[in-house]
Amino acid sequence: MALILNEDQQLLKQMAGDFVKNESPTSRIRQIRESGDEVGFSRELWGRMAELGWQGILIPEQYGGLGMGYAEMACVLEECGRKLVPEPLLSAVLLGGNAVLLGGNEAQKSELLPKVADGSLLMTLAYQEKGSRYSTSQVKTAATSAAGGYAISGEKVLVIDGHVADKLVVSARTAGVVDDPDGVSVFMVDREAAGVEIVQQTTMHLRNSAIVRLHDVEVGRDALLGAEGAGVALLDDVIDRATVGLAAEMLGGSLEAFEMTLEYLKTRKQFGVLIGTFQALKHRAAEMFVELELGRSAVAGAAQALDSGADDARALVSVAKARVSDLAVLVGYEAIQMHGGIGMTDEHDIGFYLKRARGSELTFGDSAFHRARFATIQGY
């Protein structure tokens, strides 16, 4: 196991942290919210991230990437999570890019992955439907055979960065009924294709998202990723990887909120003394620290398991997502409470961290979902 960072990884993390601190303070996300900016991120900064190679970290060298792993990706995403960086790494690389990498044939990979790696192509995954909750098999969207391919109809919601994605990876049912694990297929759909309607959503946690409506959208056979009807396995694999990325981001957000709170405890006076001298708060801070360290281990363990192709990778992904979900919400709640009234104001940044914490908790499965999945994997 490689649970601690080697020198290269430490350097990568350090650089990512500096970049984020200098280029993307938390105030950015506030500005984007206030301005109603429809893009919701900076294409210029996205380009500079590509220069640093971030979009290519997970992509093999033969497709123009750096061929590194989740340990490295987690370093970058943890730092991005600290400042709630809005650029679409999660969607473009971990969802869209991974769908091609894990499900695509050689032609698809050769064509698309280099563009993902250099940041020129934005992809995302459109798998959730209203009421589908955290399931990949709850698919009502239907793909029927059409001349030379398929015609897809249905509605996808909470598509991360769906408002800007050039290509949408869409799950649709080619056979079976809702909740049937077989019969789901995965297609790539161009945003410009006839019948695609995209409506931007405004989320509580300020994660750029969209509704994607497909009205008899025709795609060719070459739009299929992986075998027809075998999409659930592909979706689960893709989402597992995105989940580790999200967990790293959540760890970063939790660390930042914790450190902001620690700083507040050390500077805020009440009743004539620093509130950080109150033992009840000290113990709660120490308990948060314990959870943060366990969360860090969980993320490292899951990343390492993916990188080494370990048998227990899926179980460790659930461990990580369950842990950081509970961790992020705990820290978010405690951060607000310890900040007192000021923490309840929209003006203070700490509220963003609570919102993002729960938003991410409810993305790719909350802790109860992952405990149940873990138990199933473990055979009990």
Added chain:
Amino acid sequence: MALILNEDQQLLKQMAGDFVKNESPTSRIRQIRESGDEVGFSRELWGRMAELGWQGILIPEQYGGLGMGYAEMACVLEECGRKLVPEPLLSAVLLGGNAVLLGGNEAQKSELLPKVADGSLLMTLAYQEKGSRYSTSQVKTAATSAAGGYAISGEKVLVIDGHVADKLVVSARTAGVVDDPDGVSVFMVDREAAGVEIVQQTTMHLRNSAIVRLHDVEVGRDALLGAEGAGVALLDDVIDRATVGLAAEMLGGSLEAFEMTLEYLKTRKQFGVLIGTFQALKHRAAEMFVELELGRSAVAGAAQALDSGADDARALVSVAKARVSDLAVLVGYEAIQMHGGIGMTDEHDIGFYLKRARGSELTFGDSAFHRARFATIQGY
């Protein structure tokens, strides 16, 4: 609702508290344990309780009792719970007596209840079997028709005060298969009857208990309590009432353990100061106080619901048992932790309270059992 005590009840409680404090300090239960006393309580003290009328509180005046209710019974049991009083009120009155009161015909009631009320007859309920957990329908013990009545065979465990009970109220299957809610019948069996074998058990929580083995024990038709095959409803009603009694006892034990701990916090010094000055411990003590007040309300609510015959009585019994189960374990754990090393020694009484807390928690259903039952009653 009558959630607070009226003057008579306050007086009863005060007198019970004084009696228990003077006559039955916690040291008694230690002495009984050390001496290996096979009776496990004092017949003399039992007689004096009868003089005070405690055994007759719940028994209608026409059968020689005081015709009072669960509010009054709870007053007495709360005080008994404070000192872990070993006399068999729970078994003789709340289990055995109630089985006759709720299930018996006029002849049975007229014959037996006066003896329960004056303390001369010890009865108990033998319903649990190995593996039956908290279910009243998990009954393997079988009653088959025999000349003039039934022949009963089977094994009952953890029969409270079964080692001294004169009459055992036994559940046995007259029809159906294990776990079938129909087909269970309730019989009275004399301890002296041929084929009855009683083996005393040594329990962690020092609750006098026994295994009762029945080898083709013959009983007449007049041994049946209630209708043949309708025993589960009777058992549930009886156990509901005993549960409220046990909950009152648990509340008393929790209050005593809490007060012992509070006293320790006020007198024990560490690092040169009283440990009760540490804010982390203060907050935990205050949280325990909150739980104690809620537990007190829950017990009062359930007692009042039984006394008024309220529709929601069963739901409130579950609320009370779930609450005091969690409360008693919380207080037991915190009491040991706050006492530190001395709390871990057998020599200190506080350990008795933790053991009794969990012992009572696992009697008549733990909090998870009662939450599920509550949800079912509430229709969700």
Added chain:
Amino acid sequence: MSDLESFREQTRAWLEENCPQSMRWAPRKRGNPALADDLVWGGKKQTYPNADAKVWLERMAAKGWTAPTWPREYGGGGLDKAQAKILSQEMSAVRAKPPLIGFGLTMIGPLLVANGSEEQKLRFLPEICRGEIRWCQGYSEPGSGSDLASLQTRAVVDGDDYVLNGQKVWTSYADQSDWMFCLIRTDPDVPKHQGITFILLDMQSPGVSVQAIKLISGASPFCETFLDDVRVPRDQVVGAVNDGWTMAKALLGHERTMISDAFSESSERNQLVELARTYIGEDGDGKISDQVVRDKIAQLTMNKVCFDLTVGRTKEAAKIGQQPGPESSIFKYYATELNKDRHSMMVSVLGPQALGWEGEGFEQDELDVTRSWLRSRGNSIEGGTSEVQLNIIAKRVLGLPE
């Protein structure tokens, strides 16, 4: 027929005749906090939700029944306790909404009745009863937080006036209010609990400016109030100069009770169950299909039952004239923690449908759950933090050493 019985009959008849149908609660919606918007807070900025609301207030105020137990000379109803109880029961019987609510009736009014000068009573109480002025409370300041006595806003005597300078925060609806009752430091040279005076302030006074504070939930129930050389006549002091802390303590008690009362409605008890049926589903027996969710909902519901029973104990004791027991010290703490837990669970039950802020893809009910959840996080901060509540229990109830 006794006097009380005849009072009951007359009251019932009057209410039946005078309470407009639209000012009666719909049976099922009682206690739904969304409906609080329908209620009349009074004041010059009041816009009535409908014509009936105004009529209802005017009719009740004319009888003095907006403040039934206050003396008639100050605009109240002059009822004794038994009569007031009957009025309350009969209003419940016809499901009448309160004609008027707010800090005037529940906080500053009672204080003036008990501690105001005759002049103050005659000046303010009738206006309060008629809903003509709305009040806000100016206690907290930036930096004071839980340590209320550390306040810094200063008043210095200048002729017949005080001149006030400083800043108040967390003033509920200061932007909607006509007057503020506030705590001001009048003597900086004595220990902090002394030297504070309770002052009534006209929000129209020159030098008063108000700015709404936007919360993480998006709502703005609180304001910052800036006081810049604001002149207040010295006869607007309530109680003795430098004895404001005594006045404040009584009112703070009121506020804590109100906050916990706000959560003690039991009609919402099963909202979680309804949400779970919708968002999680149920099995063939009508049980919530996820047992873990069901277990947590049962726990929260039981918590609520236990809390309601505890409040019930205090109410029963009050009925027979007993002082609130130690159990009342847990109300603020537990009610707010419970409310937070309940809202937190509602978000979990909604799952991804709780991710909305506004716009397409989410029902209004869903958006309300999310925003109410965020708002609930402040419950354990405002009106005395949970930490302060635990400190109080540890000290005053348990007697643990300082």
Added chain:
Amino acid sequence: MSDLESFREQTRAWLEENCPQSMRWAPRKRGNPALADDLVWGGKKQTYPNADAKVWLERMAAKGWTAPTWPREYGGGGLDKAQAKILSQEMSAVRAKPPLIGFGLTMIGPLLVANGSEEQKLRFLPEICRGEIRWCQGYSEPGSGSDLASLQTRAVVDGDDYVLNGQKVWTSYADQSDWMFCLIRTDPDVPKHQGITFILLDMQSPGVSVQAIKLISGASPFCETFLDDVRVPRDQVVGAVNDGWTMAKALLGHERTMISDAFSESSERNQLVELARTYIGEDGDGKISDQVVRDKIAQLTMNKVCFDLTVGRTKEAAKIGQQPGPESSIFKYYATELNKDRHSMMVSVLGPQALGWEGEGFEQDELDVTRSWLRSRGNSIEGGTSEVQLNIIAKRVLGLPE
């Protein structure tokens, strides 16, 4: 072949030949704490579980491999780190049980190697290596609890001796031990962390009496030790007089690591699942039939996984020569809290079958669950309470103000 490779080959061959079959772990039972009874703690009161245990100890001690890295002149193996790692790996490969365990090897021995006088090393270390003396630790006193430095046991100089008076408690297995290393106050007139001296005490000395403390679990792993005019030669002081606190700190660190290590075996991870299958049952798919229990077991198992991963981080860092990071401060706290939670849950899973203490009606395994649960409650008290651990994290790691 490198020197290390040849060392590995020789070691493996020697172990294969010399480690008796009965002194090898059964593959599945590794980490089962019940087996700790098989292990040899040494000392004059040691009764060997079987003849092989004695042979195995003698053979290993003859090679110095009971203390592989100690110098050969003190009875150790004189191995360097690389060799010691190979020995450890090869012992694992043949599943050899340790020939000898105890405080001599893990606590007082290393301290003497580092800080003992030459005389002390020659006198004690060989006996420790051969398992001839067993040690106990005399730190805690009645009333000292978490505040170790407040100890009161006094030593006064009399000729070449110290004369000791006082009482030690929580001495693990003092009744089984030959020697005690203890902290004694030698100067009462200086601040409490000063004036303490680290002294080695022969338990056979006149004036020493030992009484076992029975715990709530029924077991007696600890003793009280009374010291009544006990004479100890002054050359049995380790380190400088009045510098005992420095000595103690190093050892206390050792103890904390040991306690958390004791719970980091992962073979027990699924004991809860097995118990749940037996006592709760499973559904048609082999899932635990009570989803709430299943959820809690998954939570506890995940907690354990996260803890093991955290320990793994420290071990990896140690391998590349890094100091333990801040994560190591959580080990004692979390390991003991987790162990308590796990045992508490085991009792819940057993339900009524956890009610036994002894005798009929309960299986031995059930009685063990109950007693182990009770024993586990002490984990967060001994070796530094959880409260002290949280204080340490708050102060040293988080830098929160005093």
